[in-house]
Amino acid sequence: MIEASGAGAKGHFGVYRNTFSFAREGPRAGPRRCRMPPAFMKRIAVLTSGGDAPGMNAAIRTVVRMGISEGWEVYGIRNGYAGLLEERLDPLGARDVGGILHRGGTVLGSARFPMWKDPDIRKQALANLLDHKIEGLIVIGGNGSQTGAWALAQMDFPVVGVASTIDNDLSCTEITIGVDTALNIALESIDRLRTTASSHKRAFVVEVMGRNCGYLALMAGLAGGAEAILVPEAKINPDDIGADLQGAWARGKQHALVVVAEGATPNAAGLLKHFEGSRGQLGFDLRATILGHVQRGGVPGAFDRLLATRLSAGAVERLRNGQYGCLVGLVGGEVQSTPLDVLMQTTKTIDFNLLKLARVLAV
Numbered sequence: 563m564i565e566a567s568g569a570g571a572k573g574h575f576g577v578y579r580n581t582f583s584f585a586r587e588g589p590r591a592g593p594r595r596c597r598m599p600p601a602f603m604k605r606i607a608v609l610t611s612g613g614d615a616p617g618m619n620a621a622i623r624t625v626v627r628m629g630i631s632e633g634w635e636v637y638g639i640r641n642g643y644a645g646l647l648e649e650r651l652d653p654l655g656a657r658d659v660g661g662i663l664h665r666g667g668t669v670l671g672s673a674r675f676p677m678w679k680d681p682d683i684r685k686q687a688l689a690n691l692l693d694h695k696i697e698g699l700i701v702i703g704g705n706g707s708q709t710g711a712w713a714l715a716q717m718d719f720p721v722v723g724v725a726s727t728i729d730n731d732l733s734c735t736e737i738t739i740g741v742d743t744a745l746n747i748a749l750e751s752i753d754r755l756r757t758t759a760s761s762h763k764r765a766f767v768v769e770v771m772g773r774n775c776g777y778l779a780l781m782a783g784l785a786g787g788a789e790a791i792l793v794p795e796a797k798i799n800p801d802d803i804g805a806d807l808q809g810a811w812a813r814g815k816q817h818a819l820v821v822v823a824e825g826a827t828p829n830a831a832g833l834l835k836h837f838e839g840s841r842g843q844l845g846f847d848l849r850a851t852i853l854g855h856v857q858r859g860g861v862p863g864a865f866d867r868l869l870a871t872r873l874s875a876g877a878v879e880r881l882r883n884g885q886y887g888c889l890v891g892l893v894g895g896e897v898q899s900t901p902l903d904v905l906m907q908t909t910k911t912i913d914f915n916l917l918k919l920a921r922v923l924a925v
């Protein structure tokens with residue numbers, strides 16, 4: 563039987579592995595306690611950072627409305643950490659986050675802001691937070707964003723992270739906000755390509771997003787019935803892919819699909835280049851499609867809206883309870899928090915059994 567194992571519990575799709583081992587919220591590894599009793603907390607802020615992910619708006623809505631129900635003022639920071647430095651923050655009321663639940667992207671805006679790595683920049687941003695009497699911050703974002711949250715937590719500011727990225731490369735959570743929607747968009751494209759591939763006896767190389775993580779490619783390839791899957795986590799000889807395509811042609815297949823993660827070596831362009839002089843020998847006519855950013859912008863599905871709502875509610879609860887310096891994610895199907903210190907020491911990898919299964923099924 564093929565099943566995920568390892569220290570992490572089986573994920574939403576039953577398909578990930580976390581290479582971490584720790585006592586969550588135990589007496590030693592537990593999250594930091596707030597300097598002030600939570601009852602005195604009056605004002606918090608929320609930001610979205612890194613790549614946008616479908617479901618981020620549901621997360622913002624939850625933070626604002628739950629914060630208000632706690633009797634707090636909630637400020638929205640524009641454009642991630644850049645907005646924190648530039649003091650681009652506004653109070654948000656319940657009506658300000660109305661009608662956004664079903665919208666992709668993030669109404670707060672996001673930014674890649676490498677300057678956040680500079681301690682002096684963070685010191686200035688911290689001073690801005692204190693000037694505005696912000697007493698707690700919720701950071702909705704992926705790996706880089708949570709590293710930034712950790713850096714701020716190191717300065718003893720109360721920060722809670724919410725796991726959100728379409729890449730699903732964040733450890734200490736089985737799944738992140740946006741993955742499910744992005745996966746379904748990739749799958750729909752793969753299904754459409756299969757239809758046209760069958761009509762013309764073609765092979766399509768489909769490149770999906772995921773940076774250096776092969777999760778989306780693996781899942782899209784498995785769910786889409788790909789003949790071959792290339793992920794950054796596994797070394798592949800392009801000639802083996804050629805052999806797979808020749809084999810599929812010889813077995814009478816009408817089409818073939820190769821799903822490639824953007825961070826794989828080779829990627830789609832590299833694979834096409836590799837076969838430049840020998841395309842005639844593959845049997846199929848070979849084409850490539852790069853899905854790119856179309857995967858990001860989709861309307862969040864039910865799963866991502868619910869995940870965003872649950873994780874963000876969990877983040878507000880942590881702040882209320884005086885817990886900070888932690889990431890809120892899904893562990894064993896439950897909303898759990900993990901110290902950011904632990905997150906910084908762990909990495910996530912794919913389930914290689916599923917890669918093997920995909921090969922077995924591509925007969």
Ligand code: ATP
Nearest residue numbers: 612613674675678679703704705706707709710727
């Ligand atoms: P996604 O993977 O979905 O794009 P992400 O959060 O991983 O999301 P990044 O662009 O890697 O996206 O990081 C977002 C922001 O987090 C960066 O622009 C930067 O402001 C901050 N950040 C990233 N890495 C660090 C770091 N090592 N130290 C401090 N801040 C960081």
